[in-house]
Amino acid sequence: MRYRVEPQDAGALVGGxxxxxxxxxxxxxxxxxxxxxxxxxxxxxxxxxxxxxxxCLFYVVTGLARAVVEGRECAAAAGDSFVVPANQxxxxxNAGKLDLLALEMQLPSRSERLEGYAxxxxxxxxxxxGEE
Numbered sequence: 001m002r003y004r005v006e007p008q009d010a011g012a013l014v015g016g017x018x019x020x021x022x023x024x025x026x027x028x029x030x031x032x033x034x035x036x037x038x039x040x041x042x043x044x045x046x047x048x049x050x051x052x053x054x055x056c057l058f059y060v061v062t063g064l065a066r067a068v069v070e071g072r073e074c075a076a077a078a079g080d081s082f083v084v085p086a087n088q089x090x091x092x093x094n095a096g097k098l099d100l101l102a103l104e105m106q107l108p109s110r111s112e113r114l115e116g117y118a119x120x121x122x123x124x125x126x127x128x129x130g131e132e
Contacts, residue, residue, distance in 0.1 A: 002046065005035040005103065036104040037061075038092060044100075045093035055110070056084040059103045064096030076102075085109070 033054060038046065040063075050056045058067070058081060065076040068091040069084050075095060076082055084090045086109040094100040 001039045002036050005037050031107055033106045033108065035106070038100070038102045038104055040092070040094040040100045040102075042094055042097050042099075045091055047089065047091040049089045050084045050086050051106075052087055053109045054086055055107050056090070057105045057107060058082050058084065058092065059105070061101040061103055063094060063098050063100030063102075065100055065102055066093045066095040067091070 038058075040046065048056075058065075058076075060076045060078050060080045062078050065080075067074050067076055067082050069082065070088045070090075074082060092102060
C-alpha cells in the first residue's frame with residue numbers, strides 16, 4: 001500500500017535511526033515535490049520509475065527492505081536511505097517478516113544535493129547505514 005504524506009510532515013518521520021543525525025535534509029521540506037509512505041507486508045514488492053527531473057529519496061522507517069535500482073541490488077534496514085535518480089527504474093520489496101515502512105520523498109533532480117545522503121544502493125556507498 002502507498003499513501004501520500006504531507007512533505008512538511010515527512011521530516012518529522014525521519015529521525016536518523018537513533019543516530020541523532022537526519023538521513024533526509026528536513027531543513028528544506030518545501031523542496032519536496034511530494035512524499036509517500038510505502039507500506040509492504042512480508043513478501044510484497046512494488047516497482048516504479050523516477051520521473052524525468054525528479055529524484056526519489058527512500059528512507060526506511062521500519063523493517064527490512066530489498067531495493068533494486070537500475071539493476072543494482074541492496075539491502076536496507078531502519079535508518080538506511082537510498083536514491084533513485086531521475087528516469088531510473090526501481091523495485092522495492094519487503095525482505096523481512098514484519099511490515100516494511102519506507103518513506104519516499106520526490107525532489108527536484110539535483111545530484112549535488114543527494115551526494116550527502118547515505119545511499120545504500122550507490123556503487124561506492126555503505127552497505128548499511130551503520131558502516132559509514
